[in-house]
Amino acid sequence: MHxxxxxxxxxxxxxxxxxxxxxxxxxVSMDPYGHLVAQCFQEQIDDGTDVRPSIAVTRxxxxxxxxxxxxxxxxxxxxxxLLESGEINVTKIAVEPVWHLxxxxxxxxxxxxxxxxxxxxxxxxxxxxxxxxxxxKIFLPPIGGATLYIFGNPEYLTDSSRRLTCRVHDxxxxxxxxxxxxxxxxxxxxxxxxxxxxxxxNDGVGLVVYNRKEGRALGxxxxxxxxxxxxxxxxxxxxxxxxxxxxxxxxxxDVRFQELMPDVLNWLGISRIDRFVSMSNMKYDALTAQxxxxxxxxxxxxxxxxxxxxxxxEAKKAAGYYTPDEVPDIDDLAxxxxxxxxxx
Numbered sequence: 394m395h396x397x398x399x400x401x402x403x404x405x406x407x408x409x410x411x412x413x414x415x416x417x418x419x420x421v422s423m424d425p426y427g428h429l430v431a432q433c434f435q436e437q438i439d440d441g442t443d444v445r446p447s448i449a450v451t452r453x454x455x456x457x458x459x460x461x462x463x464x465x466x467x468x469x470x471x472x473x474x475l476l477e478s479g480e481i482n483v484t485k486i487a488v489e490p491v492w493h494l495x496x497x498x499x500x501x502x503x504x505x506x507x508x509x510x511x512x513x514x515x516x517x518x519x520x521x522x523x524x525x526x527x528x529x530k531i532f533l534p535p536i537g538g539a540t541l542y543i544f545g546n547p548e549y550l551t552d553s554s555r556r557l558t559c560r561v562h563d564x565x566x567x568x569x570x571x572x573x574x575x576x577x578x579x580x581x582x583x584x585x586x587x588x589x590x591x592x593x594x595n596d597g598v599g600l601v602v603y604n605r606k607e608g609r610a611l612g613x614x615x616x617x618x619x620x621x622x623x624x625x626x627x628x629x630x631x632x633x634x635x636x637x638x639x640x641x642x643x644x645x646x647d648v649r650f651q652e653l654m655p656d657v658l659n660w661l662g663i664s665r666i667d668r669f670v671s672m673s674n675m676k677y678d679a680l681t682a683q684x685x686x687x688x689x690x691x692x693x694x695x696x697x698x699x700x701x702x703x704x705x706x707e708a709k710k711a712a713g714y715y716t717p718d719e720v721p722d723i724d725d726l727a728x729x730x731x732x733x734x735x736x737x
Contacts, residue, residue: 494531651676
Protein backbone atom coordinates (compact mmCIF):
# COMPACT_ATOMS: atom_id res chain seq x y z
CA MET A 394 0.00 0.00 0.00
CA HIS A 395 1.27 3.44 -0.92
CA UNK A 396 2.23 5.64 2.02
CA UNK A 397 1.68 9.32 1.20
CA UNK A 398 4.62 11.71 1.27
CA UNK A 399 3.23 14.74 3.13
CA UNK A 400 6.19 17.01 2.43
CA UNK A 401 5.07 20.63 1.85
CA UNK A 402 1.40 19.83 2.53
CA UNK A 403 1.19 21.79 5.81
CA UNK A 404 -1.73 24.24 6.22
CA UNK A 405 -1.16 27.67 4.68
CA UNK A 406 -2.97 29.32 7.59
CA UNK A 407 -2.96 28.58 11.28
CA UNK A 408 -6.20 27.09 12.55
CA UNK A 409 -6.43 26.49 16.30
CA UNK A 410 -6.11 25.00 18.71
CA UNK A 411 -9.27 26.49 20.22
CA UNK A 412 -11.05 25.77 23.53
CA UNK A 413 -13.79 23.89 21.65
CA UNK A 414 -11.22 21.26 20.62
CA UNK A 415 -10.98 19.96 24.18
CA UNK A 416 -14.75 19.92 24.78
CA UNK A 417 -15.99 16.47 23.79
CA UNK A 418 -19.52 17.75 23.24
CA UNK A 419 -18.58 20.47 20.73
CA UNK A 420 -16.83 18.46 17.98
CA VAL A 421 -18.06 14.92 17.30
CA SER A 422 -18.10 14.53 13.49
CA MET A 423 -14.55 15.56 12.51
CA ASP A 424 -10.98 15.25 13.78
CA PRO A 425 -9.90 18.70 15.05
CA TYR A 426 -6.26 17.74 14.48
CA GLY A 427 -6.93 16.33 11.02
CA HIS A 428 -4.92 19.10 9.33
CA LEU A 429 -1.89 18.66 11.63
CA VAL A 430 -1.18 14.98 11.01
CA ALA A 431 2.28 15.54 9.56
CA GLN A 432 3.26 17.65 12.56
CA CYS A 433 1.51 15.87 15.44
CA PHE A 434 2.12 12.30 14.34
CA GLN A 435 5.47 12.54 12.56
CA GLU A 436 7.08 10.05 14.93
CA GLN A 437 4.36 7.47 14.30
CA ILE A 438 4.54 8.08 10.55
CA ASP A 439 8.31 7.59 10.61
CA ASP A 440 7.76 4.30 12.46
CA GLY A 441 5.55 3.06 9.64
CA THR A 442 2.07 3.86 10.92
CA ASP A 443 -0.24 5.00 8.12
CA VAL A 444 -1.71 8.22 9.53
CA ARG A 445 -3.47 10.39 6.97
CA PRO A 446 -4.93 13.91 7.07
CA SER A 447 -8.70 14.39 7.07
CA ILE A 448 -8.42 18.18 6.65
CA ALA A 449 -6.43 20.27 4.16
CA VAL A 450 -5.94 24.05 4.26
CA THR A 451 -4.89 25.94 1.13
CA ARG A 452 -5.39 29.25 -0.70
CA UNK A 453 -7.41 29.88 -3.84
CA UNK A 454 -9.05 32.47 -6.06
CA UNK A 455 -12.73 32.31 -6.92
CA UNK A 456 -14.06 33.55 -10.24
CA UNK A 457 -17.83 34.06 -10.32
CA UNK A 458 -19.55 35.60 -13.36
CA UNK A 459 -21.93 37.55 -11.12
CA UNK A 460 -18.97 39.24 -9.43
CA UNK A 461 -16.72 39.54 -12.48
CA UNK A 462 -19.47 41.26 -14.47
CA UNK A 463 -20.43 43.53 -11.59
CA UNK A 464 -23.96 42.52 -10.66
CA UNK A 465 -23.48 44.36 -7.36
CA UNK A 466 -22.19 47.77 -8.29
CA UNK A 467 -21.33 48.59 -4.67
CA UNK A 468 -18.86 45.68 -4.45
CA UNK A 469 -15.65 47.53 -5.13
CA UNK A 470 -12.23 46.24 -6.15
CA UNK A 471 -9.77 46.64 -3.28
CA UNK A 472 -6.80 44.59 -4.57
CA UNK A 473 -6.70 42.52 -1.39
CA UNK A 474 -9.97 40.57 -1.24
CA LEU A 475 -11.49 41.45 -4.62
CA LEU A 476 -8.96 41.81 -7.42
CA GLU A 477 -9.09 43.92 -10.57
CA SER A 478 -9.74 40.74 -12.56
CA GLY A 479 -12.91 40.12 -10.55
CA GLU A 480 -11.34 37.18 -8.74
CA ILE A 481 -11.72 36.75 -4.99
CA ASN A 482 -8.87 35.72 -2.68
CA VAL A 483 -9.88 33.05 -0.15
CA THR A 484 -8.48 30.52 2.26
CA LYS A 485 -10.00 27.16 1.33
CA ILE A 486 -10.37 24.19 3.68
CA ALA A 487 -11.53 20.66 2.85
CA VAL A 488 -12.94 18.58 5.72
CA GLU A 489 -13.73 14.86 5.65
CA PRO A 490 -16.08 13.35 8.26
CA VAL A 491 -14.58 11.46 11.20
CA TRP A 492 -17.29 10.41 13.64
CA HIS A 493 -16.73 9.82 17.34
CA LEU A 494 -19.63 7.45 17.88
CA UNK A 495 -20.25 8.18 21.59
CA UNK A 496 -20.32 11.91 20.82
CA UNK A 497 -22.58 11.54 17.79
CA UNK A 498 -24.99 9.41 19.82
CA UNK A 499 -25.06 12.01 22.58
CA UNK A 500 -25.72 14.78 20.05
CA UNK A 501 -28.77 12.89 18.78
CA UNK A 502 -29.83 11.95 22.32
CA UNK A 503 -29.76 8.20 21.70
CA UNK A 504 -27.71 5.30 23.06
CA UNK A 505 -24.42 4.51 21.33
CA UNK A 506 -25.55 0.91 20.85
CA UNK A 507 -28.68 2.13 19.07
CA UNK A 508 -26.65 4.40 16.79
CA UNK A 509 -24.32 1.52 15.90
CA UNK A 510 -27.21 -0.81 15.11
CA UNK A 511 -28.98 1.77 12.93
CA UNK A 512 -25.81 2.58 10.98
CA UNK A 513 -25.13 -1.14 10.50
CA UNK A 514 -28.64 -1.83 9.23
CA UNK A 515 -28.98 1.26 7.04
CA UNK A 516 -25.66 0.52 5.28
CA UNK A 517 -26.71 -3.01 4.39
CA UNK A 518 -24.39 -4.61 6.93
CA UNK A 519 -21.26 -3.31 5.18
CA UNK A 520 -19.60 -2.22 8.41
CA UNK A 521 -19.83 -5.20 10.75
CA UNK A 522 -17.34 -3.67 13.18
CA UNK A 523 -20.08 -1.26 14.20
CA UNK A 524 -21.82 -4.07 16.08
CA UNK A 525 -18.95 -6.49 16.74
CA UNK A 526 -16.25 -4.05 17.91
CA UNK A 527 -17.71 -1.75 20.53
CA UNK A 528 -14.13 -0.87 21.50
CA UNK A 529 -13.68 0.99 18.20
CA LYS A 530 -15.12 4.44 18.86
CA ILE A 531 -14.25 6.07 15.52
CA PHE A 532 -16.24 5.60 12.31
CA LEU A 533 -15.40 7.02 8.87
CA PRO A 534 -18.83 7.33 7.25
CA PRO A 535 -19.04 6.95 3.45
CA ILE A 536 -20.60 10.39 2.98
CA GLY A 537 -19.48 13.74 1.67
CA GLY A 538 -17.68 16.27 3.81
CA ALA A 539 -17.51 20.05 3.64
CA THR A 540 -15.45 22.83 2.07
CA LEU A 541 -14.91 26.06 3.97
CA TYR A 542 -14.16 29.37 2.25
CA ILE A 543 -12.71 32.12 4.44
CA PHE A 544 -12.75 35.69 3.13
CA GLY A 545 -10.13 37.81 4.86
CA ASN A 546 -7.79 36.94 7.70
CA PRO A 547 -8.68 33.54 9.26
CA GLU A 548 -7.45 34.81 12.64
CA TYR A 549 -10.35 37.28 12.66
CA LEU A 550 -12.82 34.38 13.05
CA THR A 551 -12.09 34.29 16.79
CA ASP A 552 -11.53 38.04 17.27
CA SER A 553 -14.60 39.43 19.03
CA SER A 554 -13.75 42.93 17.81
CA ARG A 555 -14.20 41.81 14.17
CA ARG A 556 -17.56 41.20 12.53
CA LEU A 557 -18.28 37.81 10.96
CA THR A 558 -20.64 37.23 8.05
CA CYS A 559 -21.40 33.56 7.41
CA ARG A 560 -23.42 31.42 5.03
CA VAL A 561 -23.91 27.69 5.60
CA HIS A 562 -24.84 26.21 2.22
CA ASP A 563 -25.89 22.68 1.30
CA UNK A 564 -24.80 21.43 -2.10
CA UNK A 565 -27.11 21.76 -5.11
CA UNK A 566 -25.25 20.78 -8.27
CA UNK A 567 -28.03 21.74 -10.67
CA UNK A 568 -28.26 25.31 -9.42
CA UNK A 569 -24.83 25.97 -7.88
CA UNK A 570 -22.93 24.78 -10.96
CA UNK A 571 -25.35 24.86 -13.88
CA UNK A 572 -27.75 27.64 -12.88
CA UNK A 573 -31.04 25.72 -12.83
CA UNK A 574 -33.84 28.16 -11.98
CA UNK A 575 -36.17 25.81 -10.05
CA UNK A 576 -34.52 26.71 -6.73
CA UNK A 577 -32.74 29.60 -5.01
CA UNK A 578 -29.49 27.76 -4.27
CA UNK A 579 -27.03 29.53 -6.57
CA UNK A 580 -28.54 32.99 -6.08
CA UNK A 581 -28.30 32.57 -2.31
CA UNK A 582 -24.78 31.11 -2.49
CA UNK A 583 -23.50 33.98 -4.63
CA UNK A 584 -25.32 36.53 -2.47
CA UNK A 585 -23.64 34.99 0.57
CA UNK A 586 -20.24 35.19 -1.09
CA UNK A 587 -20.80 38.84 -1.99
CA UNK A 588 -21.79 39.64 1.59
CA UNK A 589 -18.68 37.83 2.86
CA UNK A 590 -16.48 39.84 0.49
CA UNK A 591 -18.08 43.06 1.66
CA UNK A 592 -17.53 42.13 5.32
CA UNK A 593 -13.88 41.26 4.73
CA UNK A 594 -13.33 44.55 2.91
CA ASN A 595 -14.70 46.33 5.98
CA ASP A 596 -11.98 44.76 8.17
CA GLY A 597 -14.20 41.89 9.24
CA VAL A 598 -14.19 38.31 7.97
CA GLY A 599 -16.49 36.15 5.88
CA LEU A 600 -17.12 32.41 5.90
CA VAL A 601 -19.01 30.11 3.55
CA VAL A 602 -19.50 26.51 4.68
CA TYR A 603 -20.33 24.31 1.67
CA ASN A 604 -21.71 20.94 2.78
CA ARG A 605 -21.98 17.92 0.47
CA LYS A 606 -25.68 17.26 1.08
CA GLU A 607 -27.10 17.08 -2.43
CA GLY A 608 -30.88 17.12 -2.61
CA ARG A 609 -31.35 17.50 1.16
CA ALA A 610 -28.92 14.55 1.38
CA LEU A 611 -31.43 12.37 -0.50
CA GLY A 612 -29.39 12.56 -3.69
CA UNK A 613 -29.87 13.98 -7.15
CA UNK A 614 -31.91 11.07 -8.56
CA UNK A 615 -34.52 11.50 -5.84
CA UNK A 616 -34.48 15.25 -6.36
CA UNK A 617 -35.14 14.98 -10.09
CA UNK A 618 -37.94 12.47 -9.50
CA UNK A 619 -39.50 14.99 -7.13
CA UNK A 620 -39.19 17.70 -9.79
CA UNK A 621 -41.14 15.53 -12.26
CA UNK A 622 -43.81 14.69 -9.69
CA UNK A 623 -44.24 18.34 -8.73
CA UNK A 624 -44.57 19.48 -12.32
CA UNK A 625 -47.03 16.72 -13.32
CA UNK A 626 -49.31 16.62 -10.28
CA UNK A 627 -52.96 17.67 -10.47
CA UNK A 628 -53.11 21.42 -10.19
CA UNK A 629 -49.51 21.85 -11.28
CA UNK A 630 -46.42 22.78 -9.27
CA UNK A 631 -47.85 24.47 -6.17
CA UNK A 632 -46.27 25.78 -2.99
CA UNK A 633 -48.96 24.16 -0.83
CA UNK A 634 -47.87 20.69 -2.06
CA UNK A 635 -44.12 21.38 -2.19
CA UNK A 636 -43.02 19.02 0.60
CA UNK A 637 -45.63 16.32 -0.10
CA UNK A 638 -43.98 15.13 -3.30
CA UNK A 639 -40.65 14.53 -1.53
CA UNK A 640 -42.37 12.55 1.21
CA UNK A 641 -44.25 10.45 -1.35
CA UNK A 642 -41.03 9.45 -3.12
CA UNK A 643 -38.45 9.36 -0.31
CA UNK A 644 -40.64 8.80 2.73
CA UNK A 645 -39.15 11.86 4.43
CA UNK A 646 -38.77 15.55 3.66
CA ASP A 647 -35.11 15.93 4.63
CA VAL A 648 -32.21 13.78 5.90
CA ARG A 649 -29.49 16.40 6.30
CA PHE A 650 -29.29 16.16 10.11
CA GLN A 651 -28.17 19.72 10.76
CA GLU A 652 -27.28 18.76 14.35
CA LEU A 653 -23.75 17.89 13.19
CA MET A 654 -23.31 20.99 11.03
CA PRO A 655 -21.96 23.34 13.77
CA ASP A 656 -18.87 21.17 14.33
CA VAL A 657 -16.85 22.97 11.65
CA LEU A 658 -17.68 26.34 13.22
CA ASN A 659 -16.66 25.04 16.64
CA TRP A 660 -13.44 23.78 15.05
CA LEU A 661 -12.75 27.29 13.74
CA GLY A 662 -13.27 28.67 17.25
CA ILE A 663 -16.38 30.65 16.29
CA SER A 664 -18.68 31.70 19.12
CA ARG A 665 -20.72 34.41 17.35
CA ILE A 666 -22.02 35.12 13.85
CA ASP A 667 -22.87 38.79 13.34
CA ARG A 668 -24.66 38.34 10.00
CA PHE A 669 -26.06 34.90 9.13
CA VAL A 670 -26.87 34.80 5.41
CA SER A 671 -29.49 32.08 5.64
CA MET A 672 -33.23 31.80 6.15
CA SER A 673 -33.10 28.19 7.36
CA ASN A 674 -34.66 27.69 10.77
CA MET A 675 -33.03 24.25 11.05
CA LYS A 676 -29.53 25.65 10.59
CA TYR A 677 -30.23 28.52 12.96
CA ASP A 678 -31.55 26.15 15.63
CA ALA A 679 -28.54 23.83 15.25
CA LEU A 680 -26.08 26.70 15.68
CA THR A 681 -27.75 28.20 18.72
CA ALA A 682 -28.10 24.76 20.31
CA GLN A 683 -24.30 24.57 20.21
CA UNK A 684 -23.96 27.91 21.97
CA UNK A 685 -23.11 29.94 18.86
CA UNK A 686 -24.77 33.36 19.03
CA UNK A 687 -26.44 34.54 15.84
CA UNK A 688 -27.06 38.25 15.34
CA UNK A 689 -28.74 39.50 12.17
CA UNK A 690 -30.36 36.97 9.84
CA UNK A 691 -30.06 38.02 6.21
CA UNK A 692 -32.80 36.92 3.81
CA UNK A 693 -32.42 36.54 0.05
CA UNK A 694 -33.50 39.74 -1.76
CA UNK A 695 -36.69 39.23 -3.77
CA UNK A 696 -35.06 40.39 -7.00
CA UNK A 697 -32.62 37.45 -6.83
CA UNK A 698 -35.32 34.77 -6.60
CA UNK A 699 -35.97 33.08 -9.99
CA UNK A 700 -39.64 33.00 -11.00
CA UNK A 701 -39.85 29.20 -10.95
CA UNK A 702 -38.23 29.15 -7.49
CA UNK A 703 -41.07 31.11 -5.89
CA UNK A 704 -42.78 27.77 -5.14
CA UNK A 705 -39.82 26.62 -3.06
CA UNK A 706 -39.35 29.94 -1.31
CA GLU A 707 -42.99 30.46 -0.30
CA ALA A 708 -43.34 26.85 0.89
CA LYS A 709 -40.23 27.14 3.05
CA LYS A 710 -41.37 30.43 4.57
CA ALA A 711 -44.64 28.79 5.59
CA ALA A 712 -42.70 25.85 7.06
CA GLY A 713 -40.58 28.01 9.36
CA TYR A 714 -37.98 29.76 7.22
CA TYR A 715 -36.98 33.16 8.57
CA THR A 716 -38.61 36.03 6.74
CA PRO A 717 -38.93 39.72 7.64
CA ASP A 718 -42.19 39.72 5.68
CA GLU A 719 -45.59 38.25 6.43
CA VAL A 720 -45.66 34.45 6.50
CA PRO A 721 -47.77 33.13 3.59
CA ASP A 722 -51.01 31.37 4.52
CA ILE A 723 -52.56 28.33 2.85
CA ASP A 724 -54.41 30.48 0.30
CA ASP A 725 -51.19 32.27 -0.66
CA LEU A 726 -49.43 28.93 -1.08
CA ALA A 727 -52.16 27.55 -3.33
CA UNK A 728 -51.80 30.58 -5.60
CA UNK A 729 -48.02 30.28 -5.95
CA UNK A 730 -47.43 28.17 -9.05
CA UNK A 731 -44.36 27.04 -10.96
CA UNK A 732 -43.67 26.16 -14.57
CA UNK A 733 -45.45 23.09 -16.03
CA UNK A 734 -43.36 20.15 -17.24
CA UNK A 735 -44.30 21.06 -20.83
CA UNK A 736 -43.21 24.65 -20.33
CA UNK A 737 -39.49 24.05 -20.83
